[in-house]
Amino acid sequence: MSKKFTKIYQKHYDKVHRLCLGYVNGDQALAKDLAQDVFIKVWEHLDQFQQKSSIGTWIYRITVNTCLLFIRKDKKKKQLSFTEIQDEVQEETNDQNRVKQMYVCIHKLKQTERIIILLVLEGLPQKEIAEITGHSHENIRVRVHRIKEKLTKCVSNGI
Structure with missing residues (x-):
């Protein structure tokens, strides 16, 4: 074994x-x-x-x-308060800044949304994500689209 x-x-x-x-x-x-x-x-x-x-x-x-x-x-x-996180993010380089900001935005998502987007970022097919989360494939497809919109808005507007 x-x-x-x-x-x-x-x-x-x-x-x-x-x-x-x-x-x-x-x-x-x-x-x-x-x-x-x-x-x-x-x-x-x-x-x-x-x-x-x-x-x-x-x-x-x-x-x-x-x-x-x-x-x-x-x-x-x-x-950590958002102010402390914001201070840390500002000390990073631009690339690290965006990654950190993305994690902060992901952290703000609802629990189920966070699970889904992290699995998407891992490159898992939506059908497998549906199996893992217990949702339908169609539901996952719609949720992924909405989550991406939320994250884009969050990252664009900063923390």
Whole structure:
């Protein structure tokens, strides 16, 4: 099982890490911790994977659940004010500025919207996103369009 797990880890770690980044507003260290938690769960439950979906879809579902659980717990802690985030963004270079701004805008989205757009940014097909989120493909198609409009407006207007 360890060789199988190693292959799964190597194939999916970068995608899981990037997805976690979206949930933690670009915090690299926290994203790495969450990705580690995801793969601990994958290791613990790999023998229970029923292959009703692809292994990637299963891992994304674990990632989304792990990140949402973290966010629920983290809401009890003090969050950065928009002023503090804005100050950090202004210190970055222009490219880093836009990336940071995009994460802030993604962070403002509703939970379901955030899940959908992060999976889109990972390059997942909309049909697979529908499977992961439990929505219809048509619903995902419409939501993606609306989410992109919101993000464009948010990034254009600044934080």
